[in-house]
Amino acid sequence: MRRGIALLLALAGLVLFGQGGYIHAKALLAQVLLERAFTETIATGRATKPWSWADTWPVARIEVKRIHARTIVLAGSSGQALAFGPGHVENTPEAGERGVTVYSAHRDTHFRFLQDIVIGDEIDVTRSDGKTFRYRADSTSVVRFDASGIDALGDGHELVLSTCWPFEALTPGPDRYLLHATLIGPVP
């Protein structure tokens, strides 16, 4: 009888573990498909959906060479898009343009590497037209989601990578960790 309980608990545990693992697996797998779609986008110059039923498409690639981090950014920051990759937050300019470009991703998947970035790291962003821009990380801050203080149309050329804070927390919260970077220039 007790074995029955134990079995059940084990089963429930496996299901939960599996659900958690599924989120990570989806995040990892999608990036492979996204990488492919993004390469095609650069080659053809047209937005390409990574899979036929996707409601978003890749718009940029973020790369931090020092820590070998690389991820494809999707259009929009809806929950659906964020499950597969970082999202380009609506109403912020494209990388390399005047203003503040904001990319957002989950702290436990695509933007886990944000905690490894140190001030001075170089961040390369490749746009869907193939142009690459290099940014330098120059500060970090923690703000509330609705009080980011980011003026997307401000002067200067900036990049903000945003994720949930704190990194170790298990439940969603209102705080966001921001990594600010300033444009150095285009990468030839």
Add this chain to the structure above:
Amino acid sequence: MTICGEIQPDRPWRLSRKMRVILFFAFEGAAALLIGFAALFLSFEPGWSAERAQPAFLKASDARSGSLLLKTEDGYADASRLGIDVDLAVSGPTVRARVTQIFRNPTQNWVEAVYVYPLPSGGAVDTLKMVVGDRVIVGDIKERQQARLIYEQAARNGQKAALTEQERPNIFTNSVANIGPGETVLVQIEYQEPVQQNGHEFSLRLPMVVGPRYNPAPVVQSVDFRPDGGGWGAIKSDPVPDRDRISPQVLDPATNAPVNPTSITVRLQAGFALGEVKSHHHAIKTESPDGNTRIIKLAEGPVPADRDFELTWKPAAEKAPSVGLFREHVGDSDYLLAFVTPPSVEQSEKKPLPREVIFVIDNSGSMGGVSIIQAKASLIYALGRLQPGDRFNVIRFDHTMDVLFPTSVPADREHVGQATSFVGALQANGGTEMVPAMRAALSDNANLGDANYVRQVVFLTDGAIGNEQQLFETINALRGRSRIFMVGIGSAPNTHLMTRAAELGRGTFTHIGSVEQVEERMRGLFAKLENPVVTNLTAKFSDTAADITPSAIPDLYRDEPLILAARLDKLSGSVEIKGRIGDRPWVVTLPLANSAEGKGLSKLWARRKIADAEVARTTRQATPDEADKTILALALEHQLVTRLTSLVAVDKTPSRPEGEPLKVTELPINLPAGWDFEKVFGERQRLPVTPTERRADAGEAKVQVAALKRPVPAVTAAPSTVQLPKTATDAELRMILGVILIIFSCGLFAFNRRQALLP
């Protein structure tokens, strides 16, 4: 567990076959419950619950360190008092309002009074007069900062001075400096606004009180400041940067008699023979000198300023005139105001498109009292009006949010029944986080095959929030093909928010001020929702260049007139208005020579242009700099108070003797009628939020020395901060819970085996 103990150790398996099945389900249920509870407890994230401990409302007294008005239990016996007299003259299409505020200082000190008050959001404030003794001082329009400086300077010099500033397009502040002991000062402002028309009914609304607004509390922590821009984001990131300027003291109606007695007179000259004239929230007495004129006064003399005044009138004839054309010549230009009501066409021949209606209901604390009853009644009425072919969904929000159905569902009896009982059970409590609810309402599943449905969002709220700009940006970014219909609930909804949200969402704004109005107004709204009348509207002048506002004419719904203001080089030729009614073209041509003389049209035109510029700024069609330049030029030319300009009047003769200090009094406002004080401000005992060390000298502390006053606030542009998405998954939480359960079950296994092995 006791059952397990009774099982014979030598035949543990056979006996329990049936039992095992039962126990299987029992334990499965228990395990599910366990997980559910664990998830429930863990999902209350610490960040939020910690915040909840502090009051969600920051009031003037919290934020404005230098100008505390300290409240004692005995009320405001010694503080300055205020009387208000409103004189409204309706002539044809416009209302000219003269608001006289009487500031009396019963104290022994020289005081400065600051009064926050609402005006209609289409109102153009153009005149400020101050009456001191027998002298009248007329105010000048100045750039906001400059006006502030002039006022501060006069206040220091001991001169009487008055300043009118715009805090929101519908919230203004009057400051009056150097009111002597026992002295009375009159401050008069005048504004112009267009008459509202809906079907055969004309109306005007006079807002009387600023409802306390929920201002999302800012939390800014910085790990690492930017090397270049010291203190990055420290001030900018507050979603309501001017929270202290729009949060006046509010009196608890239970312990204070209503203050700010207000008298109202309306001189109504509609330009046609008048039929029924009705006031919706106040008793009135009406005189009729002739068929076209009415003089309306409050029946019971002055009333406390705690609910909006609303007056409607109808023509004696069955049908209202369907066209109105008015002109005014100012400077080198002619201004034109046109009202056109499109003909109503029988819709019965065409089957209306099926609709997808998303209802959003605000059940936050500010909706407590009568408001939530009105909102629920309105929504339940609306649910009853859905047609079998329609789809719908219901979202409720306070600082949390629930979406009733995962996606929109057909409006069959079962779903409507579910929704009705869901709405019936709602309670008003908590904060107002409107933006996530709007986002949810606008997330459109067009790819699910319901793209053929007309998508309408009906949003019921009192609009008591201070971060309007964020809501506008959300609407602008996400509206897609949805139309947003705002339903303002309660006695003092935030008209500016409602009007602008409806405008951005290409819908309409309906105000419901009392439970009795629910059915009538909702019926009107639904008639509109079911019948969009005229689309693709354009206006063209035949032989003159014209600057027309609104530049993009919105769709018209049933009974709505098209209101068009224009500045013309010369008054000749005609204006042609084109559109489509259903699938048929509609054209009307109005010869300009037939227009009638009107008053204040240039100001209405300028006010609309300013509103357009503000919209362009919100929608990023113009850069903030460009928009501000346009607004400033218009405001200075037409003498209007705007976000960037203020009116200031200074008496040349100093009145306060040197050496006498000036004290600041902030005038308290009433809570809007029907609001529940405890719901809005939390428990009564917690208020006032008074620093204890000041309580000792409460008598003296009611007013404070002007020198300690708040620093001169810079022109605070509305914040345009980026909203960051939610970026955490519960993957790890699930995995950890999973591991815990597995380990636990392993332990249980081991324990079982040991038990089984024992003799």
